[in-house]
Amino acid sequence: MGFPAKPRPYPLSGLQLAYALAINPAVVVGRRGSLLAFGAVTEPFLPETSERTYEYLSAISSELGNPIQLSTKARLGSGDAARIRSTCREVSVLVTVITQSFHKTLEPGAPSPEERYETIKNLSGEGIHVSLFLRPILPGIELSEFEEILSQSKRSGVSGVVLGSLRVTEGIIKRLKAAGYPYLDDVLKRIPRRLEGAKQITIKGQDLKRKIMELAGKLDIKVYPSACAANIEAHGLGCASCRLGPCGRVEEIPIIESKDLKGVVPRFGLRVVDLRVEKFKVFMRLEGPALAKRRFKEFVKALTKHEIIIK
Incomplete structure (x- = not known):
């Protein structure tokens, strides 16, 4: 790896x-x-x-x-x-x-x-x-x-x-073969597409x-x-930040308001164009650098435990 x-x-x-x-x-x-x-x-x-x-x-x-x-x-x-x-x-x-x-x-x-x-x-x-x-x-x-x-x-x-x-790569398949794993053919049958070097592919x-x-x-x-x-x-x-949630204690997921999020945005050098909160999802349209948007998304996701959708 x-x-x-x-x-x-x-x-x-x-x-x-x-x-x-x-x-x-x-x-x-x-x-x-x-x-x-x-x-x-x-x-x-x-x-x-x-x-x-x-x-x-x-x-x-x-x-x-x-x-x-x-x-x-x-x-x-x-x-x-x-x-x-x-x-x-x-x-x-x-x-x-x-x-x-x-x-x-x-x-x-x-x-x-x-x-x-x-x-x-x-x-x-x-x-x-x-x-x-x-x-x-x-x-x-x-x-x-x-x-x-x-x-x-x-x-x-x-x-x-x-x-x-x-998850497999060309290297992982080679190591399974070298180790003598007897069900390698079963693994190969479940690979959905052609392997590409070190790129990981999840089997079926x-x-x-x-x-x-x-x-x-x-x-x-x-x-x-x-x-x-x-x-x-x-x-x-509690957390609802991805499609697998909500997880844990739902009552512990923070209650958030648009005004609170708007106050955080300038810290990342971004500007809010549109923002709305729907239950455990936050939809935002922001202006600013792509890297700043990624950092902001990770920060707000960790802070709110909501799913964050940014455009």
């Missing part, structure tokens, strides 16, 4: 990261502000990265207070769980398990699914909001295996599950997702429509 193979901590200190976020014009600071996620690029609890992760959690919690979400495959003991809980009063943790039968093939060197279930148990035992992260859903895996993953996760204490289809997987959602329903496991939905619920918030 273009990232270095050897993991290394991000160079900024905790306070430097907090400052960088605070001065970012697209970021809203505070408990009801921008959602912050860690673990998309590098496992946050590797030996090389864990102390920097705790430093970031501490700085953001104490200086900014924004909602935090962690994604991990790590084996976290009871001491790790207690440390996370003491560092963050509220936090959402996603624990990834995508297969039990092929984990050695597809995730060499990563902790086993059994160790990750132990992670879920330790985190939930500390009162931390934990979700199973079943992404990507791999074609070829038997439904019985997905059911076992869901069952084990529920017994371990998950609050819900986040599902996601597989809605049928698989629906079947797993049915399994989760039978086990009384909540299915979150997205990772951020789990983050919203973990922090007792």
Whole structure:
């Protein structure tokens, strides 16, 4: 994917990261502000990265207070769980398990699914909001295996599950082939168009997702429509900023008025041509630079938790 193979901590200190976020014009600071996620690029609890992760959690919690979400495959003991809980009063943790039968093939060197279930148990035992992260859903895996993953996760204490289809590139297909994944043909059949280098393409997987959602329903496991939905619920918030919402506590979605938004627009060097608010949607026509419009949109979306449509 273009990232270095050897993991290394991000160079900024905790306070430097907090400052960088605070001065970012697209970021809203505070408990009801921008959602912050860690673990998309590098496992946050590797030996090389864990102390920097705790430093970031501490700085953001104490200086900014924004909602935090962690994604991990790590084996976290009871001491790790207690440390996370003491560092963050509220936090959402996603624990990834995508297969039990092929984990050695597809995730060499990563902790086993059994160790990750132990992670879920330790985190939930500390009162931390934990979700199973079943992404990507791999074609070829038997439904019985997905059911076992869901069952084990529920017994371990998950609050819900986040599902996601597989995204592929030419490089990802080559790596699946090199790893010897036996159901590669099933993956290839679901690619909707020709692959183009490093451009990610989501395979056709809605049928698989629906079947797993049915399994989760039978086990009384909540299915979150997205990772951020789990983050919203973990922090007792509400959000309707995309087509998947509203998520969380609808009564916590801010009530906004046109005059309040108009007061923010000049800060971004923009001018309002037209503005209207319809329930959880804001329609705006603005004049000004494209970059300023993008920053303004991200800022207002995080601030209001409404869907923002700008022309």
